[in-house]
Amino acid sequence: MTEILIVGGSASGGIAARESAKAGFKTTIIEEHNIVGKQGKCTALISIKGLKKLEVDYEKTVMNEIYGAVIHSKHFSFTVEKRVPIAVVLDRQKLDEEIIKESIENGAELKLKTRLASIEKNKALTSKENINFNYLIGADGFASTTASILKLPEIKRKVLCYEAEFEGKNEGKTVDVYLDSERFPGFFEWIVPAGSETKTGFGTTEIKKINETKKKFLQGNEIKKFKNLKTEFHAFIPLEERSVIQKNNALLVGDAAGQVKSTTGGGVVFGGLGAITAIQNLDDYEKKWRKLNLLKKHLIIRELLNKLNNNLLDFTVFSTSLGLNKILELIGDMDFIIK
Numbered sequence: 001m002t003e004i005l006i007v008g009g010s011a012s013g014g015i016a017a018r019e020s021a022k023a024g025f026k027t028t029i030i031e032e033h034n035i036v037g038k039q040g041k042c043t044a045l046i047s048i049k050g051l052k053k054l055e056v057d058y059e060k061t062v063m064n065e066i067y068g069a070v071i072h073s074k075h076f077s078f079t080v081e082k083r084v085p086i087a088v089v090l091d092r093q094k095l096d097e098e099i100i101k102e103s104i105e106n107g108a109e110l111k112l113k114t115r116l117a118s119i120e121k122n123k124a125l126t127s128k129e130n131i132n133f134n135y136l137i138g139a140d141g142f143a144s145t146t147a148s149i150l151k152l153p154e155i156k157r158k159v160l161c162y163e164a165e166f167e168g169k170n171e172g173k174t175v176d177v178y179l180d181s182e183r184f185p186g187f188f189e190w191i192v193p194a195g196s197e198t199k200t201g202f203g204t205t206e207i208k209k210i211n212e213t214k215k216k217f218l219q220g221n222e223i224k225k226f227k228n229l230k231t232e233f234h235a236f237i238p239l240e241e242r243s244v245i246q247k248n249n250a251l252l253v254g255d256a257a258g259q260v261k262s263t264t265g266g267g268v269v270f271g272g273l274g275a276i277t278a279i280q281n282l283d284d285y286e287k288k289w290r291k292l293n294l295l296k297k298h299l300i301i302r303e304l305l306n307k308l309n310n311n312l313l314d315f316t317v318f319s320t321s322l323g324l325n326k327i328l329e330l331i332g333d334m335d336f337i338i339k
Protein backbone atom coordinates (compact mmCIF):
# COMPACT_ATOMS: atom_id res chain seq x y z
CA MET A 1 0.00 0.00 0.00
CA THR A 2 1.32 3.48 -0.89
CA GLU A 3 2.41 5.29 2.26
CA ILE A 4 2.07 9.07 2.44
CA LEU A 5 3.79 10.98 5.21
CA ILE A 6 2.55 14.50 5.84
CA VAL A 7 4.80 16.85 7.78
CA GLY A 8 2.76 19.54 9.56
CA GLY A 9 -0.68 19.20 11.12
CA SER A 10 -2.23 22.54 10.19
CA ALA A 11 -4.60 23.60 7.39
CA SER A 12 -2.61 22.51 4.31
CA GLY A 13 -1.33 19.30 5.95
CA GLY A 14 -4.84 18.47 7.15
CA ILE A 15 -6.35 18.88 3.69
CA ALA A 16 -3.54 16.84 2.14
CA ALA A 17 -4.15 14.12 4.76
CA ARG A 18 -7.91 14.11 4.19
CA GLU A 19 -7.47 13.78 0.41
CA SER A 20 -4.75 11.16 0.78
CA ALA A 21 -6.78 9.02 3.19
CA LYS A 22 -9.87 9.39 0.99
CA ALA A 23 -7.83 8.19 -2.01
CA GLY A 24 -7.01 5.03 -0.04
CA PHE A 25 -3.35 5.76 0.78
CA LYS A 26 -1.93 4.81 4.17
CA THR A 27 -1.62 8.33 5.58
CA THR A 28 0.37 9.58 8.57
CA ILE A 29 0.54 13.21 9.75
CA ILE A 30 3.36 14.29 12.03
CA GLU A 31 3.04 17.53 13.99
CA GLU A 32 5.85 18.88 16.13
CA HIS A 33 3.59 20.47 18.75
CA ASN A 34 1.32 18.73 21.23
CA ILE A 35 -1.72 20.23 19.50
CA VAL A 36 -2.54 20.59 15.80
CA GLY A 37 -2.93 23.88 13.94
CA LYS A 38 -1.45 27.33 13.59
CA GLN A 39 -2.55 28.08 17.15
CA GLY A 40 -4.66 31.03 16.02
CA LYS A 41 -1.74 32.97 14.51
CA CYS A 42 -3.83 34.12 11.57
CA THR A 43 -6.63 36.65 10.98
CA ALA A 44 -8.54 33.88 9.22
CA LEU A 45 -10.56 36.13 6.93
CA ILE A 46 -11.41 33.67 4.19
CA SER A 47 -13.69 33.86 1.16
CA ILE A 48 -16.78 31.68 1.32
CA LYS A 49 -16.21 30.67 -2.30
CA GLY A 50 -12.68 29.49 -1.45
CA LEU A 51 -13.82 27.51 1.59
CA LYS A 52 -16.46 25.79 -0.52
CA LYS A 53 -13.78 24.77 -3.02
CA LEU A 54 -11.88 23.11 -0.17
CA GLU A 55 -15.06 21.31 0.97
CA VAL A 56 -14.30 22.07 4.60
CA ASP A 57 -17.08 22.03 7.19
CA TYR A 58 -16.20 25.53 8.45
CA GLU A 59 -19.64 26.77 9.61
CA LYS A 60 -19.15 26.05 13.29
CA THR A 61 -15.89 28.02 13.34
CA VAL A 62 -17.43 31.28 12.01
CA MET A 63 -16.89 34.35 14.21
CA ASN A 64 -18.38 36.94 11.83
CA GLU A 65 -19.64 37.37 8.28
CA ILE A 66 -18.05 39.99 6.03
CA TYR A 67 -19.83 41.80 3.20
CA GLY A 68 -17.01 43.94 1.85
CA ALA A 69 -14.08 46.23 2.53
CA VAL A 70 -13.25 49.88 2.99
CA ILE A 71 -9.94 50.69 1.31
CA HIS A 72 -8.13 53.74 2.70
CA SER A 73 -5.17 55.72 1.42
CA LYS A 74 -3.76 58.60 3.45
CA HIS A 75 -6.57 61.05 2.52
CA PHE A 76 -9.25 59.09 0.67
CA SER A 77 -11.24 55.88 0.90
CA PHE A 78 -13.74 53.80 -1.03
CA THR A 79 -16.08 50.99 -0.07
CA VAL A 80 -16.73 47.73 -1.87
CA GLU A 81 -19.79 46.02 -0.44
CA LYS A 82 -22.12 43.25 -1.50
CA ARG A 83 -25.63 42.47 -0.37
CA VAL A 84 -24.61 38.96 0.70
CA PRO A 85 -21.59 37.87 2.77
CA ILE A 86 -18.53 37.18 0.64
CA ALA A 87 -16.13 36.13 3.37
CA VAL A 88 -16.08 34.89 6.94
CA VAL A 89 -13.79 35.52 9.88
CA LEU A 90 -13.04 32.15 11.42
CA ASP A 91 -11.63 30.85 14.67
CA ARG A 92 -8.45 29.61 12.98
CA GLN A 93 -7.54 27.09 15.67
CA LYS A 94 -11.00 25.51 15.51
CA LEU A 95 -10.81 25.41 11.70
CA ASP A 96 -7.48 23.55 11.80
CA GLU A 97 -8.85 21.12 14.39
CA GLU A 98 -11.90 20.49 12.19
CA ILE A 99 -9.75 19.83 9.11
CA ILE A 100 -7.50 17.40 11.01
CA LYS A 101 -10.59 15.70 12.50
CA GLU A 102 -11.95 15.18 8.96
CA SER A 103 -8.64 13.61 7.91
CA ILE A 104 -8.67 11.22 10.89
CA GLU A 105 -12.29 10.28 10.17
CA ASN A 106 -11.16 9.35 6.67
CA GLY A 107 -8.42 7.09 8.05
CA ALA A 108 -5.31 9.26 8.55
CA GLU A 109 -3.15 8.68 11.62
CA LEU A 110 -1.93 11.69 13.62
CA LYS A 111 1.32 11.65 15.59
CA LEU A 112 1.75 14.69 17.84
CA LYS A 113 5.02 15.92 19.38
CA THR A 114 6.81 14.36 16.42
CA ARG A 115 9.22 16.64 14.61
CA LEU A 116 10.80 15.88 11.25
CA ALA A 117 14.57 16.05 11.76
CA SER A 118 16.02 14.60 8.56
CA ILE A 119 15.27 12.41 5.56
CA GLU A 120 17.23 9.35 4.41
CA LYS A 121 15.99 8.00 1.08
CA ASN A 122 12.37 6.95 1.78
CA LYS A 123 12.67 7.21 5.53
CA ALA A 124 11.87 10.21 7.72
CA LEU A 125 13.91 10.50 10.90
CA THR A 126 11.77 12.22 13.50
CA SER A 127 12.19 13.24 17.12
CA LYS A 128 10.37 10.03 18.10
CA GLU A 129 10.77 7.30 15.47
CA ASN A 130 11.74 6.53 11.89
CA ILE A 131 8.83 6.50 9.44
CA ASN A 132 8.97 4.95 5.96
CA PHE A 133 7.13 6.63 3.12
CA ASN A 134 6.52 6.38 -0.60
CA TYR A 135 5.72 10.10 -0.81
CA LEU A 136 6.41 12.87 1.69
CA ILE A 137 4.29 16.03 1.74
CA GLY A 138 6.01 18.99 3.40
CA ALA A 139 3.16 21.10 4.82
CA ASP A 140 5.39 22.55 7.50
CA GLY A 141 4.84 26.25 6.95
CA PHE A 142 6.98 29.22 5.94
CA ALA A 143 10.11 28.02 7.79
CA SER A 144 9.77 24.56 6.22
CA THR A 145 12.17 21.97 7.64
CA THR A 146 11.38 19.75 4.65
CA ALA A 147 12.55 22.45 2.22
CA SER A 148 15.76 22.99 4.24
CA ILE A 149 16.55 19.26 4.40
CA LEU A 150 16.00 18.96 0.64
CA LYS A 151 18.09 22.11 0.05
CA LEU A 152 15.33 23.71 -2.01
CA PRO A 153 15.69 27.39 -2.99
CA GLU A 154 14.60 29.87 -0.32
CA ILE A 155 11.49 32.05 -0.46
CA LYS A 156 13.05 35.51 -0.46
CA ARG A 157 10.04 37.78 -0.80
CA LYS A 158 8.15 37.92 2.49
CA VAL A 159 6.46 40.30 4.94
CA LEU A 160 6.71 40.28 8.68
CA CYS A 161 3.28 40.75 10.24
CA TYR A 162 2.16 41.84 13.67
CA GLU A 163 -1.39 41.11 14.79
CA ALA A 164 -3.12 42.54 17.89
CA GLU A 165 -6.52 41.13 18.84
CA PHE A 166 -8.74 43.20 21.14
CA GLU A 167 -11.61 42.00 23.31
CA GLY A 168 -15.07 43.51 22.84
CA LYS A 169 -18.03 42.94 20.56
CA ASN A 170 -17.51 44.04 16.95
CA GLU A 171 -20.10 42.79 14.51
CA GLY A 172 -19.13 45.21 11.73
CA LYS A 173 -19.76 43.97 8.21
CA THR A 174 -16.72 45.39 6.42
CA VAL A 175 -12.99 45.14 6.95
CA ASP A 176 -10.76 48.22 6.82
CA VAL A 177 -7.57 48.11 4.78
CA TYR A 178 -5.07 50.98 5.06
CA LEU A 179 -2.55 51.44 2.25
CA ASP A 180 0.38 53.59 3.35
CA SER A 181 3.71 53.16 1.61
CA GLU A 182 5.57 55.03 4.37
CA ARG A 183 4.11 53.24 7.40
CA PHE A 184 3.57 49.76 5.89
CA PRO A 185 5.92 49.37 2.90
CA GLY A 186 5.19 46.27 0.84
CA PHE A 187 1.90 45.48 2.58
CA PHE A 188 -0.91 47.19 4.55
CA GLU A 189 -2.74 47.56 7.85
CA TRP A 190 -6.04 45.78 8.58
CA ILE A 191 -8.95 46.00 11.01
CA VAL A 192 -11.24 42.99 10.92
CA PRO A 193 -14.47 42.83 12.95
CA ALA A 194 -14.54 39.31 14.38
CA GLY A 195 -17.85 39.23 16.29
CA SER A 196 -16.65 38.91 19.87
CA GLU A 197 -13.36 40.70 19.17
CA THR A 198 -11.44 42.85 16.67
CA LYS A 199 -8.40 41.54 14.82
CA THR A 200 -6.00 44.30 13.81
CA GLY A 201 -2.54 44.11 12.31
CA PHE A 202 -0.04 45.16 9.71
CA GLY A 203 2.65 43.71 7.50
CA THR A 204 5.91 45.28 6.42
CA THR A 205 8.92 44.40 4.30
CA GLU A 206 11.09 46.60 6.54
CA ILE A 207 11.69 43.80 8.99
CA LYS A 208 14.38 45.52 11.03
CA LYS A 209 12.03 48.41 11.81
CA ILE A 210 9.21 46.17 13.10
CA ASN A 211 9.28 47.48 16.70
CA GLU A 212 9.19 51.10 15.59
CA THR A 213 6.36 50.35 13.12
CA LYS A 214 4.44 48.44 15.80
CA LYS A 215 4.69 51.37 18.22
CA LYS A 216 3.35 53.81 15.62
CA PHE A 217 0.65 51.33 14.59
CA LEU A 218 -0.65 50.95 18.17
CA GLN A 219 -0.65 54.75 18.59
CA GLY A 220 -2.46 55.33 15.28
CA ASN A 221 -5.93 56.93 15.45
CA GLU A 222 -7.65 53.92 13.94
CA ILE A 223 -6.13 51.47 16.47
CA LYS A 224 -5.81 53.35 19.75
CA LYS A 225 -9.59 53.34 20.27
CA PHE A 226 -9.44 49.57 20.87
CA LYS A 227 -8.79 48.62 24.50
CA ASN A 228 -8.16 45.29 26.27
CA LEU A 229 -5.49 43.62 24.20
CA LYS A 230 -6.25 39.89 24.22
CA THR A 231 -3.50 38.39 22.06
CA GLU A 232 -0.58 39.61 19.98
CA PHE A 233 1.90 37.80 17.76
CA HIS A 234 4.40 38.19 14.93
CA ALA A 235 4.65 35.85 11.95
CA PHE A 236 5.98 35.83 8.40
CA ILE A 237 3.87 35.53 5.27
CA PRO A 238 5.59 34.37 2.06
CA LEU A 239 4.86 36.69 -0.85
CA GLU A 240 6.09 34.51 -3.68
CA GLU A 241 5.97 30.86 -4.62
CA ARG A 242 9.06 28.77 -3.91
CA SER A 243 10.82 28.23 -7.24
CA VAL A 244 11.07 24.45 -6.67
CA ILE A 245 8.25 22.62 -4.86
CA GLN A 246 8.94 19.00 -5.73
CA LYS A 247 12.06 16.87 -5.50
CA ASN A 248 11.29 13.32 -6.64
CA ASN A 249 8.80 11.92 -4.11
CA ALA A 250 8.94 14.91 -1.73
CA LEU A 251 6.33 17.61 -2.39
CA LEU A 252 5.78 20.98 -0.70
CA VAL A 253 2.32 22.50 -0.16
CA GLY A 254 0.86 25.56 1.60
CA ASP A 255 3.14 28.24 3.06
CA ALA A 256 6.10 25.86 2.60
CA ALA A 257 5.51 26.21 -1.15
CA GLY A 258 4.63 29.93 -0.92
CA GLN A 259 1.04 29.24 -2.02
CA VAL A 260 -0.22 32.58 -0.75
CA LYS A 261 -1.88 35.54 -2.49
CA SER A 262 0.77 38.25 -2.47
CA THR A 263 -1.97 40.90 -2.68
CA THR A 264 -3.58 40.05 0.68
CA GLY A 265 -1.42 37.36 2.33
CA GLY A 266 -4.33 34.88 2.27
CA GLY A 267 -2.96 31.35 2.19
CA VAL A 268 -5.56 28.99 3.60
CA VAL A 269 -7.48 28.49 0.36
CA PHE A 270 -4.49 28.32 -1.99
CA GLY A 271 -2.51 26.12 0.41
CA GLY A 272 -5.51 23.79 0.47
CA LEU A 273 -5.75 23.82 -3.33
CA GLY A 274 -2.01 23.05 -3.45
CA ALA A 275 -2.56 20.11 -1.10
CA ILE A 276 -5.41 18.74 -3.22
CA THR A 277 -3.35 19.15 -6.42
CA ALA A 278 -0.38 17.37 -4.79
CA ILE A 279 -2.36 14.30 -3.73
CA GLN A 280 -4.12 14.05 -7.10
CA ASN A 281 -0.85 14.31 -9.07
CA LEU A 282 1.84 12.79 -6.86
CA ASP A 283 4.40 12.23 -9.63
CA ASP A 284 3.91 15.41 -11.66
CA TYR A 285 2.54 17.76 -9.00
CA GLU A 286 4.91 20.65 -9.66
CA LYS A 287 4.15 20.64 -13.41
CA LYS A 288 0.41 20.49 -12.74
CA TRP A 289 0.48 23.25 -10.10
CA ARG A 290 2.54 25.63 -12.28
CA LYS A 291 0.13 25.03 -15.14
CA LEU A 292 -2.80 26.18 -12.98
CA ASN A 293 -0.94 29.49 -12.56
CA LEU A 294 -3.33 30.67 -9.84
CA LEU A 295 -1.08 33.17 -8.07
CA LYS A 296 0.84 34.99 -10.81
CA LYS A 297 -1.63 37.86 -11.22
CA HIS A 298 -1.63 38.51 -7.47
CA LEU A 299 2.14 38.89 -7.66
CA ILE A 300 1.86 41.35 -10.56
CA ILE A 301 -0.66 43.46 -8.62
CA ARG A 302 1.53 43.34 -5.49
CA GLU A 303 4.50 44.57 -7.54
CA LEU A 304 2.40 47.40 -8.98
CA LEU A 305 1.08 48.40 -5.54
CA ASN A 306 4.61 48.40 -4.14
CA LYS A 307 5.60 50.96 -6.77
CA LEU A 308 2.94 53.47 -5.63
CA ASN A 309 3.96 56.12 -3.14
CA ASN A 310 1.34 57.75 -0.92
CA ASN A 311 0.49 60.42 -3.53
CA LEU A 312 -0.16 57.77 -6.17
CA LEU A 313 -2.10 55.64 -3.67
CA ASP A 314 -4.23 58.71 -2.88
CA PHE A 315 -4.82 59.26 -6.59
CA THR A 316 -5.75 55.60 -7.16
CA VAL A 317 -8.09 55.42 -4.18
CA PHE A 318 -9.69 58.77 -5.02
CA SER A 319 -10.33 57.86 -8.68
CA THR A 320 -11.69 54.49 -7.64
CA SER A 321 -14.02 56.13 -5.13
CA LEU A 322 -15.47 58.17 -8.01
CA GLY A 323 -16.73 55.24 -10.02
CA LEU A 324 -14.71 52.08 -10.24
CA ASN A 325 -16.16 50.79 -6.98
CA LYS A 326 -19.38 49.96 -8.81
CA ILE A 327 -17.50 47.70 -11.18
CA LEU A 328 -15.58 46.15 -8.31
CA GLU A 329 -18.84 45.55 -6.48
CA LEU A 330 -20.03 43.49 -9.43
CA ILE A 331 -16.91 41.39 -9.83
CA GLY A 332 -15.53 41.76 -6.31
CA ASP A 333 -14.53 38.56 -4.61
CA MET A 334 -11.84 38.15 -1.98
CA ASP A 335 -9.97 35.19 -3.46
CA PHE A 336 -10.98 35.02 -7.09
CA ILE A 337 -11.01 38.70 -7.98
CA ILE A 338 -8.89 37.91 -11.02
CA LYS A 339 -10.18 35.31 -13.42
Ligand SMILES: Cc1cc2nc3c(=O)[nH]c(=O)nc-3n(C[C@H](O)[C@H](O)[C@H](O)COP(=O)(O)OP(=O)(O)OC[C@H]3O[C@@H](n4cnc5c(N)ncnc54)[C@H](O)[C@@H]3O)c2cc1C
Nearest residue numbers: 008010011012032043044045116140141254255266267268
Ligand atom coordinates in the same frame (compact mmCIF):
# COMPACT_ATOMS: atom_id res chain seq x y z
C1 LIG B 1 -0.73 37.67 10.69
C2 LIG B 1 -1.24 36.72 9.67
C3 LIG B 1 -2.53 36.85 9.20
C4 LIG B 1 -3.03 35.98 8.23
N1 LIG B 1 -4.32 36.12 7.81
C5 LIG B 1 -4.82 35.28 6.89
C6 LIG B 1 -6.18 35.40 6.48
O1 LIG B 1 -6.91 36.28 6.96
N2 LIG B 1 -6.64 34.52 5.54
C7 LIG B 1 -5.85 33.54 5.01
O2 LIG B 1 -6.31 32.77 4.15
N3 LIG B 1 -4.55 33.41 5.39
C8 LIG B 1 -4.02 34.25 6.31
N4 LIG B 1 -2.72 34.12 6.72
C9 LIG B 1 -1.88 33.09 6.07
C10 LIG B 1 -2.17 31.72 6.66
O3 LIG B 1 -2.04 31.77 8.07
C11 LIG B 1 -1.20 30.68 6.09
O4 LIG B 1 -1.17 30.80 4.68
C12 LIG B 1 -1.64 29.28 6.47
O5 LIG B 1 -1.59 29.13 7.88
C13 LIG B 1 -0.73 28.24 5.83
O6 LIG B 1 -1.06 26.98 6.35
P1 LIG B 1 -0.01 25.80 6.30
O7 LIG B 1 -0.74 24.60 6.82
O8 LIG B 1 0.61 25.74 4.96
O9 LIG B 1 1.16 26.22 7.31
P2 LIG B 1 1.07 26.50 8.90
O10 LIG B 1 -0.31 26.91 9.28
O11 LIG B 1 2.19 27.42 9.22
O12 LIG B 1 1.36 25.08 9.53
C14 LIG B 1 2.60 24.43 9.50
C15 LIG B 1 2.53 23.29 10.51
O13 LIG B 1 3.71 22.50 10.42
C16 LIG B 1 4.19 22.21 11.74
N5 LIG B 1 5.64 21.96 11.61
C17 LIG B 1 6.61 22.85 11.24
N6 LIG B 1 7.80 22.24 11.19
C18 LIG B 1 7.60 20.94 11.51
C19 LIG B 1 8.47 19.80 11.62
N7 LIG B 1 9.79 19.88 11.36
N8 LIG B 1 7.94 18.60 11.98
C20 LIG B 1 6.59 18.50 12.24
N9 LIG B 1 5.73 19.55 12.15
C21 LIG B 1 6.22 20.74 11.79
C22 LIG B 1 3.83 23.48 12.52
O14 LIG B 1 3.83 23.25 13.90
C23 LIG B 1 2.43 23.78 11.96
O15 LIG B 1 1.43 23.08 12.63
C24 LIG B 1 -2.20 34.96 7.70
C25 LIG B 1 -0.89 34.81 8.18
C26 LIG B 1 -0.41 35.68 9.16
C27 LIG B 1 0.98 35.51 9.65
